Amino acid sequence: MGSRRAGAAGASPAAAAAVKTSIVALAGALGLTLAALGTVSMRVARKVVTPAGRVPDTELLAVDVPAQTVTLSRTDDTQLPGRYGLFTTGTASYVKVGAVLSLDGTSVKRKLLTQITPDDRLSAAAAFSGWYYDAPEELHLPFRTELVGSPLGPCPAWFFPADGPTGAPSDTWVIQIHGRGTTRAEALRAVPVFHAAGISSLLVSYRNDGEAPRSRTGTYMLGATEWRDVDAAVGAARRRGAKRVFLMGWSMGGAIALQVALNSAHRDLIAGIILESPAIDWRVVLDYQADLLRIPAPVATTAVRALDSDWGSRLLGLNAPIPFDTLDVVARAAELRHPILILHSDDDGFVPADASYQLAQARPDLVELEVFQVARHTKLWNYDPERWTRVIRDWLDRRAAGAGS
CATH class of the missing domain: 3.40.50.1820 (Alpha/Beta hydrolase fold, catalytic domain)
Structure with missing residues (x-):
């Protein structure tokens, strides 16, 4: 017991400096971690209260004008049965879609309920919507x-x-x-x-x-x-x-x-x-x-x-x-x-x-x-x-x- 206490009391200056350096480094790392936590948390909080525009959540993969169908990337929403809307950009800002006609692992084909002509051009970035009526x-x-x-x-x-x-x-x-x-x-x-x-x-x-x-x-x-x-x-x-x-x-x-x-x-x-x-x-x-x-x-x-x-x-x-x-x-x-x-x-x-x-x-x-x-x-x-x-x-x-x- 006595020899162990003597050994601890007699630690070299180099060892003591190493311990102090480690403590300072740990404190600094903890401070940086807390600062990072605070920064990310404030970004999340700001997002909760900041009104945001409509964000594209699906991709318009293809439009078949003769068949009046549209193919979308498959998500939990785009594969839903029923009638929905699709916000996009181009010659139309909003189109209506109906029944699911077919689907595979990555895409969903749906019936178009808004008439699309060969002259129409729709952006690939789209947002799937439950509004259906927009006016x-x-x-x-x-x-x-x-x-x-x-x-x-x-x-x-x-x-x-x-x-x-x-x-x-x-x-x-x-x-x-x-x-x-x-x-x-x-x-x-x-x-x-x-x-x-x-x-x-x-x-x-x-x-x-x-x-x-x-x-x-x-x-x-x-x-x-x-x-x-x-x-x-x-x-x-x-x-x-x-x-x-x-x-x-x-x-x-x-x-x-x-x-x-x-x-x-x-x-x-x-x-x-x-x-x-x-x-x-x-x-x-x-x-x-x-x-x-x-x-x-x-x-x-x-x-x-x-x-x-x-x-x-x-x-x-x-x-x-x-x-x-x-x-x-x-x-x-x-x-x-x-x-x-x-x-x-x-x-x-x-x-x-x-x-x-x-x-x-x-x-x-x-x-x-x-x-x-x-x-x-x-x-x-x-x-x-x-x-x-x-x-x-x-x-x-x-x-x-x-x-x-």
């Missing part, structure tokens, strides 16, 4: 373009009036709220089912979506501020004679709809909420996407902490931290007061259905969950329009019966 005129229903006054200024909207049971203008409205990185055109495919039910549709825009006014920072707040623009639309509906208002939110629009239901001064007007592939708990969504993109867990965790903190929000240029606890509607389930219909696909691929299941379990008295398979994110109408329409129509009929009782 209100395509519905062949009366509509008008309006402006909804919001806290940031006028927000463009489309209004599709419907007649009530007596033939007079309907006093029941639905406000359609599109998702992240899209516009109000996303919700056009939902208008016919509501119009047939005698419900007028208002398709709204909200801050930083590329159509509505830009906030000072120009960033998304994942529903924490956007709900105010939609709430302004609810108030406008009330002033124009609406007695009942449904909210329908798509993806991030679902998060916005839920915040309106929880915070609006017009909550008494809300008759129910329909959620399509909704973001109900953002932590679940961001964890899933980080795993999908193979982002290391420490990076993803640090990114969420940055978004939810004073220091992080300052570095990211946000007006305030993103309140993930406030946006977690599963945790706030006891506060809900309105009937909710959720439509979600188990293989959504972007917003997992976990929180939808959890909300349905937390509030079975209010929440009905209709689970799809295969349909992917916000493409449930495209994949199975008959079922999608029937589920919403039946749910609306039950609400109407309840209102009349």
Whole structure:
């Protein structure tokens, strides 16, 4: 024992210097690692809140003009049955595609539903879309373009009036709220089912979506501020004679709809909420996407902490931290007061259905969950329009019966 202590105390100056050098090197490496972690985490956090344009996600491999078919690179989305849209560039910016005609390991051939001529030239870089309709005129229903006054200024909207049971203008409205990185055109495919039910549709825009006014920072707040623009639309509906208002939110629009239901001064007007592939708990969504993109867990965790903190929000240029606890509607389930219909696909691929299941379990008295398979994110109408329409129509009929009782 004594000789070992003496040996340690008598270490040579060279050995002591080597130990000190190793400690300094390790500290430096740790510092660089933490700095790199912080840098990557902030990039991830910034991407979450920065509105982005449409990103090509498939390749247009061939167009057969005589047969009116298009061949696309095969992905989980491009191989889906049903009717979809394809954003591209060239002589056409948007074309519609229909049935899958054939597929192999790398490509999918689909029927073209938009006429393409020999003179047309389409870019190979394309984005596959569930919109199908990209302009209100395509519905062949009366509509008008309006402006909804919001806290940031006028927000463009489309209004599709419907007649009530007596033939007079309907006093029941639905406000359609599109998702992240899209516009109000996303919700056009939902208008016919509501119009047939005698419900007028208002398709709204909200801050930083590329159509509505830009906030000072120009960033998304994942529903924490956007709900105010939609709430302004609810108030406008009330002033124009609406007695009942449904909210329908798509993806991030679902998060916005839920915040309106929880915070609006017009909550008494809300008759129910329909959620399509909704973001109900953002932590679940961001964890899933980080795993999908193979982002290391420490990076993803640090990114969420940055978004939810004073220091992080300052570095990211946000007006305030993103309140993930406030946006977690599963945790706030006891506060809900309105009937909710959720439509979600188990293989959504972007917003997992976990929180939808959890909300349905937390509030079975209010929440009905209709689970799809295969349909992917916000493409449930495209994949199975008959079922999608029937589920919403039946749910609306039950609400109407309840209102009349």
